[in-house]
Amino acid sequence: xxxxxxxxxxxxxxxxxxxxxxxxxxxxxxxxxxxxxxxxxxxxxxxxxxxxxxxxxxxxxxxxxxxxxxxxxxxxxxxxxxxxxxxxxxxxxxxxxxxxxxxxxxxxxxxxxxxxxxxxxxxxxxxxxxxxxxxxxxxxxxxxxxxxxxxxxxxxxxxxxxxxxxxxxxxxxxxxxxxxxxxxxxxxxxxxxxxxxxxxxxxxxxxxxxxxxxxxxxxxxxxxxxxxxxxxxxxxxxxxxxxxxxxxxxxxxxxxxxxxxxxxxxxxxxxxxxxxxxxxxxxxxxxxxxxxxxxxxxxxxxxxxxxxxxxxxxxxxxxxxxxxxxxxxxxxxxxxxxxxxxxxxxxxxxxxxxxxxxxxxxxxxxxxxxxxxxxxxxxxxxxxxxxxxxxxxxxxxxxxxxxxxxxxxxxxxxxxxxxxxxxxx
Amino acid sequence: xxxxxxxxxxxxxxxxxxxxxxxxxxxxxxxxxxxxxxxxxxxxxxxxxxxxxxxxxxxxxxxxxxxxxxxxxxxxxxxxxxxxxxxxxxxxxxxxxxxxxxxxxxxxxxxxxxxxxxxxxxxxxxxxxxxxxxxxxxxxxxxxxxxxxxxxxxxxxxxxxxxxxxxxxxxxxxxxxxxxxxxxxxxxxxxxxxxxxxxxxxxxxxxxxxxxxxxxxxxxxxxxxxxxxxxxxxxxxxxxxxxxxxxxxxxxxxxxxxxxxxxxxxxxxxxxxxxxxxxxxxxxxxxxxxxxxxxxxxxxxxxxxxxxxxxxxxxxxxxxxxxxxx
Numbered sequence: 017x018x019x020x021x022x023x024x025x026x027x028x029x030x031x032x033x034x035x036x037x038x039x040x041x042x043x044x045x046x047x048x049x050x051x052x053x054x055x056x057x058x059x060x061x062x063x064x065x066x067x068x069x070x071x072x073x074x075x076x077x078x079x080x081x082x083x084x085x086x087x088x089x090x091x092x093x094x095x096x097x098x099x100x101x102x103x104x105x106x107x108x109x110x111x112x113x114x115x116x117x118x119x120x121x122x123x124x125x126x127x128x129x130x131x132x133x134x135x136x137x138x139x140x141x142x143x144x145x146x147x148x149x150x151x152x153x154x155x156x157x158x159x160x161x162x163x164x165x166x167x168x169x170x171x172x173x174x175x176x177x178x179x180x181x182x183x184x185x186x187x188x189x190x191x192x193x194x195x196x197x198x199x200x201x202x203x204x205x206x207x208x209x210x211x212x213x214x215x216x217x218x219x220x221x222x223x224x225x226x227x228x229x230x231x232x233x234x235x236x237x238x239x240x241x242x243x244x245x246x247x248x249x250x251x252x253x254x255x256x257x258x259x260x261x262x263x264x265x266x267x268x269x270x271x272x273x274x275x276x277x278x279x280x281x282x283x284x285x286x287x288x289x290x291x292x293x294x295x296x297x298x299x300x301x302x303x304x305x306x307x308x309x310x311x312x313x314x315x316x317x318x319x320x321x322x323x324x325x326x327x328x329x330x331x332x333x334x335x336x337x338x339x340x341x342x343x344x345x346x347x348x349x350x351x352x353x354x355x356x357x358x359x360x361x362x363x364x365x366x367x368x369x370x371x372x373x374x375x376x377x378x379x380x381x382x383x384x385x386x387x388x389x390x391x392x393x394x395x396x397x398x399x400x401x402x403x404x405x406x407x408x409x410x411x412x413x414x415x416x417x418x419x420x421x422x423x424x425x426x427x428x429x430x431x432x433x434x435x436x437x438x439x440x441x
Numbered sequence: 442x443x444x445x446x447x448x449x450x451x452x453x454x455x456x457x458x459x460x461x462x463x464x465x466x467x468x469x470x471x472x473x474x475x476x477x478x479x480x481x482x483x484x485x486x487x488x489x490x491x492x493x494x495x496x497x498x499x500x501x502x503x504x505x506x507x508x509x510x511x512x513x514x515x516x517x518x519x520x521x522x523x524x525x526x527x528x529x530x531x532x533x534x535x536x537x538x539x540x541x542x543x544x545x546x547x548x549x550x551x552x553x554x555x556x557x558x559x560x561x562x563x564x565x566x567x568x569x570x571x572x573x574x575x576x577x578x579x580x581x582x583x584x585x586x587x588x589x590x591x592x593x594x595x596x597x598x599x600x601x602x603x604x605x606x607x608x609x610x611x612x613x614x615x616x617x618x619x620x621x622x623x624x625x626x627x628x629x630x631x632x633x634x635x636x637x638x639x640x641x642x643x644x645x646x647x648x649x650x651x652x653x654x655x656x657x658x659x660x661x662x663x664x665x666x667x668x669x670x671x672x673x674x675x676x677x678x679x680x681x682x683x684x685x686x687x688x689x690x691x692x693x694x695x696x697x698x699x700x701x702x703x704x705x706x707x708x709x710x711x712x713x714x715x716x717x718x719x720x721x722x723x724x725x726x727x728x729x730x731x732x733x734x735x736x737x738x739x740x741x742x743x744x745x746x747x748x749x750x751x752x753x754x755x756x757x758x759x760x761x762x763x764x765x766x767x
Binding site for chain 2: 276
């Protein structure tokens with residue numbers, strides 16, 4: 017009897033392709049994505065992009081920059097990417113700050129004049145440490161901390177010869193007779209500076225036991241009370257928008273099944289008008305969801321909603337239309353509600369994980385970050401981040417607006433084409 | 442045996458009766474394939490003004506495909522459909538046509554009133570005209586006191602009536618009813634018959650598809666019998682019966698035990714078996730006696746004999762050799 021029940025259930029599962037996909041394909045897809053993002057292949061290990069401004073231009077500072085470049089975990093950029101094949105001039109402190117603001121990189125290092133000289137002198141005892149300025153986007157805490165640590169490391173590795181010379185000099189002062197036994201007992205740590213340097217205006221005070229005095233300045237997000245709220249409002253918002261949009265579009269399948277669609281199309285309503293009506297409804301619905309999400313962020317998490325209303329409206333509308341069109345497309349390629357449920361779950365969860373709805377894309381390997389750009393999530397989140405995090409003007413949203421609206425047009429065109437099967441038999 | 446009876450043409454009806462001198466609906470040489478299957482096979486048909494034309498045929502005969510071709514939900518492979526002379530896909534034709542599909546094509550989460558309003562708007566009604574149309578339909582369907590209830594909570598018969606109301610919300614001149622009484626109880630069916638009678642009184646032109654011969658006999662002025670995508674006969678009920686049977690009547694006979702000998706005997710005398718009952722055609726009552734005696738001579742025991750006038754079921758059986766319900 018039990019075997020008969022198992023057999024019946026197996027037959028049911030075998031014929032329910034949606035359930036099969038959800039049961040076996042979705043876990044594999046997620047496992048693969050998370051494995052790619054968080055570990056596994058060496059070539060996909062995330063690297064931190066850092067802009068370096070060498071104001072010193074000394075031999076030692078260049079050597080230091082070279083040392084940074086040799087760090088496997090960093091992608092060092094001295095100048096912006098070529099524009100139309102034209103090589104761009106090197107970053108200045110100002111242009112690097114602009115680049116951080118527009119999200120080109122999470123952190124920049126500025127090596128001021130005399131950096132090389134101080135590093136070469138290596139005279140921490142006299143509190144004459146080389147200093148470096150760190151311009152950071154506070155949304156990427158990991159990048160700033162990592163760079164701050166690596167600067168200390170590279171200070172040693174890139175100037176090992178100089179260190180050696182200076183070390184010998186110090187050693188000579190401490191152990192004049194050069195006796196090896198005494199030398200072994202020497203704790204060189206006392207050569208490091210014991211008192212601090214002036215604190216940065218915006219960042220934390222440099223630590224006293226560091227070779228390089230690093231002054232960090234938050235150029236993005238310095239006034240934000242809760243830096244990741246806007247990110248999660250956008251990320252989670254888009255994720256659920258996609259689900260609700262595909263669900264709303266699924267009504268199309270219900271109406272086709274019940275014959276209501278046929279009746280509607282026998283009236284003065286054409287298929288294009290019908291689909292546009294569905295698109296309009298889903299868009300308004302999605303926009304209302306976003307408004308609610310951000311209002312909640314404002315009320316509970318002190319998200320600065322009202323000051324960013326124009327940017328939110330632009331991004332919210334574009335995101336809502338794109339998401340609604342995407343839902344319509346999903347529904348139009350499916351034959352049944354069960355198919356839609358399976359496909360939408362698979363596609364939306366994959367899109368959301370790759371596109372940054374579940375965790376920030378800047379924490380992903382670069383290849384995954386680029387892959388994420390094929391998703392609505394990534395463009396929407398980037399746009400909302402520009403508005404709420406970087407305080408960029410609405411005019412800076414042009415790329416996101418173009419991509420989202422363009423995607424909406426393509427999705428709708430596909431949905432309309434697929435809907436022809438309901439139009440005529 | 443397939444027999445084509447030619448109906449009286451609408452053209453012969455006085456011009457004052459017809460609308461713009463064109464018949465309400467004219468179908469010429471309509472063909473529709475679904476893969477290799479020929480669902481509609483060259484149907485030519487004309488609906489006269491104020492007429493109720495029944496399409497009678499078994500399931501799968503092509504009735505619904507024909508109706509869907511008229512309302513543009515199926516694109517015919519060949520042939521034309523005109524509504525008062527206008528192509529069926531024109532705006533004028535769509536306004537003139539009302540379609541009551543076999544399915545309950547309603548929004549379950551909307552109330553009856555909201556459903557009527559929605560379909561009214563889809564058909565171009567608005568404002569006071571829309572509200573008047575909704576009230577008229579609620580009165581016609583006798584759903585006025587349930588108009589605010591969600592459609593999903595209405596009974597099967599009420600949903601059927603609402604389904605009809607939604608098809609007539611825009612006051613079409615021609616109504617296509619596709620088996621509107623499917624799956625409802627007898628009482629609701631009578632209710633729907635009364636609604637259709639009201640439409641007929643108003644002079645509306647109706648095409649009514651059914652596989653119930655009683656409905657066709659009761660409601661329709663003229664009946665077209667459809668089988669395998671073709672109209673195999675059309676005319677009024679008496680015309681069809683007369684053409685198929687002339688003055689003959691049918692004898693129904695039951696035998697004590699049905700076996701091969703009974704079947705052979707029935708077949709030899711030109712009869713047929715339907716649901717275990719032997720059916721014969723006779724010219725007069727005296728032939729019953731002959732049948733009775735012949736069965737006795739053959740050693741068969743006839744236990745029940747009755748005489749009846751042929752009906753549409755008989756006509757269909759006569760024309761196709763199959764039962765209407767097959």
